[in-house]
Amino acid sequence: MKDHLARYSTRFALSGLGQLMLALTSALLLLVTVVLGLHVGSWLAGGALAWFVFVWYLLPLRSRVRTRR
Numbered sequence: 262m263k264d265h266l267a268r269y270s271t272r273f274a275l276s277g278l279g280q281l282m283l284a285l286t287s288a289l290l291l292l293v294t295v296v297l298g299l300h301v302g303s304w305l306a307g308g309a310l311a312w313f314v315f316v317w318y319l320l321p322l323r324s325r326v327r328t329r330r
Contacts, residue, residue: 275318278317281309282310282313282314282317285309285313286306286310286313287306287308289302289305289306289309289323290302290303293305293306312313
């Protein structure tokens with residue numbers, strides 16, 4: 262039961278991080294678009310989204326792959 266619980270808690274945590282990432286990026290897009298315009302807002306929100314994906318998903322995935330070898 263412990264393995265099952267750990268697997269599902271990891272999935273829920275990753276899902277929560279994904280939703281938080283989308284909420285933060287959407288809020289940034291809204292604020293910057295109102296202040297600086299759509300072009301700047303879309304670039305900054307895209308950069309923030311790329312940073313979140315890199316730091317929250319790709320770096321841990323890379324670390325997990327390295328530790329399995």
